[in-house]
Amino acid sequence: DAPQAGDPAAFVLLQGLPMSFDRLDRSIRAYVKAPAALESAEQLTFSALPIVEEYAEPESAADDAGEMGGDAVLMAAVTGEKEEKKEVVDPAAAVYAIPELASLGRVFRSSPPTELSEEETEYVVRCIKHVMPEHIILQFLIQNTVDDQRLENCTVAIEGDSECFEVAGEVAAENIKYGETVHAFTVVTRNPEVPLAPCNFECVLRFGIVQVDPKTGEDESDPFDEEYPLEELELATSDFMAKVSVPDFRQGWEQVGNTNEVLEKFALQFKKQEDAVAAVIDFLGMQPCDGTGHIKPGEGGKKPHMLHLSGVFVGGTQVLARAQVAAQGDASGVLLKIAVRSDDPDVSRMVADCIR
Numbered sequence: 001d002a003p004q005a006g007d008p009a010a011f012v013l014l015q016g017l018p019m020s021f022d023r024l025d026r027s028i029r030a031y032v033k034a035p036a037a038l039e040s041a042e043q044l045t046f047s048a049l050p051i052v053e054e055y056a057e058p059e060s061a062a063d064d065a066g067e068m069g070g071d072a073v074l075m076a077a078v079t080g081e082k083e084e085k086k087e088v089v090d091p092a093a094a095v096y097a098i099p100e101l102a103s104l105g106r107v108f109r110s111s112p113p114t115e116l117s118e119e120e121t122e123y124v125v126r127c128i129k130h131v132m133p134e135h136i137i138l139q140f141l142i143q144n145t146v147d148d149q150r151l152e153n154c155t156v157a158i159e160g161d162s163e164c165f166e167v168a169g170e171v172a173a174e175n176i177k178y179g180e181t182v183h184a185f186t187v188v189t190r191n192p193e194v195p196l197a198p199c200n201f202e203c204v205l206r207f208g209i210v211q212v213d214p215k216t217g218e219d220e221s222d223p224f225d226e227e228y229p230l231e232e233l234e235l236a237t238s239d240f241m242a243k244v245s246v247p248d249f250r251q252g253w254e255q256v257g258n259t260n261e262v263l264e265k266f267a268l269q270f271k272k273q274e275d276a277v278a279a280v281i282d283f284l285g286m287q288p289c290d291g292t293g294h295i296k297p298g299e300g301g302k303k304p305h306m307l308h309l310s311g312v313f314v315g316g317t318q319v320l321a322r323a324q325v326a327a328q329g330d331a332s333g334v335l336l337k338i339a340v341r342s343d344d345p346d347v348s349r350m351v352a353d354c355i356r
């Protein structure tokens with residue numbers, strides 16, 4: 001029998017969840033850990049939950065499709081087998097631990113660490129970019145590898161030429177002994193009225209040095225100021241995109257519609273089709289769907305490859321993209337045709353402009 005309109009039982013049984021059980025579990029955990037979440041009067045809905053990104057794309061579009069969509073949590077419940085789950089550490093936990101930073105709100109997404117120095121250098125520095133709608137918190141992980149030095153009041157000064165970003169404040173790492181890794185933070189404000197564009201920042205580690213006895217750790221000098229140049233740090237449009245898949249890409253593509261669609265064509269300077277596919281995914285910062293993130297072994301260059309991508313842009317705008325990647329017969333490069341859809345024409349344009 002056909003279900004009656006408005007029947008709640010039919011909705012629960014027939015309407016699929018907008019996310020997997022695993023993502024729902026991780027999203028609720030992230031919601032609880034956010035500052036003042038449990039005191040909020042906001043109604044808890046799917047749209048109110050924090051965005052959690054995908055770990056990795058399944059090997060194929062039909063990967064474990066016969067096993068309840070490959071959802072490990074659901075399979076464990078059906079089969080009774082205990083699922084081994086790794087504890088997921090919230091990358092924004094260090095931000096929430098500092099009241100001045102926590103007061104800026106919930107982190108939308110956090111980037112993987114970016115190396116700003118070589119591993120063999122005296123001071124090893126990495127950066128995690130924590131993105132919020134109007135702020136970016138740069139978390140610098142600073143390691144002291146010099147056994148006769150203690151570092152004081154460590155900050156990373158950044159300087160760039162951008163109408164979109166402006167440095168608003170710093171939180172120093174007060175004390176770093178030999179072998180320790182301590183965090184410093186730089187807060188950058190974003191002007192939401194200005195379209196996002198990639199910006200490179202020059203970075204300099206500034207700190208005080210206190211000479212110490214390597215054996216006892218006791219101070220042997222007064223502190224003196226020092227600077228240490230680091231690699232440039234880029235804030236790209238893809239930093240503001242969360243890798244989030246959709247349950248049904250084709251259905252989602254039709255639902256968004258072509259009202260705000262942006263179409264572009266690019267000639268990419270890649271010799272291999274596989275390298276071009278990986279680069280497009282990296283440029284956009286989106287999640288491959290339907291097993292399209294990889295070209296099957298032996299098929300590279302033989303025919304055009306269709307790439308399906310999904311993501312959520314900062315502010316909660318869902319973005320979908322279809323990209324055809326075709327190797328040109330004369331081995332002069334790769335031709336990319338891309339269509340980007342979202343509910344915001346400005347977001348569609350910014351995402352399409354990520355190709356470079």
